Amino acid sequence: AQSVTQPDARVTVSEGASLQLRCKYSYFGTPYLFWYVQYPRQGLQLLLKYYPGDPVVQGVNGFEAEFSKSNSSFHLRKASVHWSDWAVYFCAVSMWTGGYKVVFGSGTRLLVSP
């Protein structure tokens, strides 16, 4: 079945430390992949997206993600986390099912400690 898995429900990182949030997808075709972020009391907004091509994608606020076809993964990274990165991060896949359907993972809550 077509799906998106974010195995970590919650991740705690010290401010200034590096970050990786994991995402794995299951889809037979060429995936279009996204990371969205939901800051406290705000709506979801796009962080970055992947089109077939360069596997490393740069996003806003220093975030990047790397696509791996062999691992069916699209992990999100940041070199140095800031307290303002405290949010819930969602991985999503756009899949062709007679129209483009966007399926989301369950989300990873990022907590930033001082």
Next chain:
Amino acid sequence: GGIITQTPKFLIGQEGQKLTLKCQQNFNHDTMYWYRQDSGKGLRLIYYSITENDLQKGDLSEGYDASREKKSSFSLTVTSAQKNEMAVFLCASSRLVSAETLYFGSGTRLTVL
């Protein structure tokens, strides 16, 4: 720029009641979506619509109806509210291509007494 407006922001219903949520977008986007967000379960797709008068079921369509009578609006009906149900319903829209950004509304928070 554009905006997605969801009404109402808060919806309180009784068990068994039929409840309707509305969504309007002024992006002139073709595709619109309804998602349900439960704590710890992420966003689950209820219905989506590729264009006016089109409806496609998502993974969570049972118990819901949807309607897309105009390009700019997409409504969702909870056909029979379940007791103690609490969730946030998010509407989104995008252009009709493969990897376009979804733009989200601020949500409707449903509580069923």
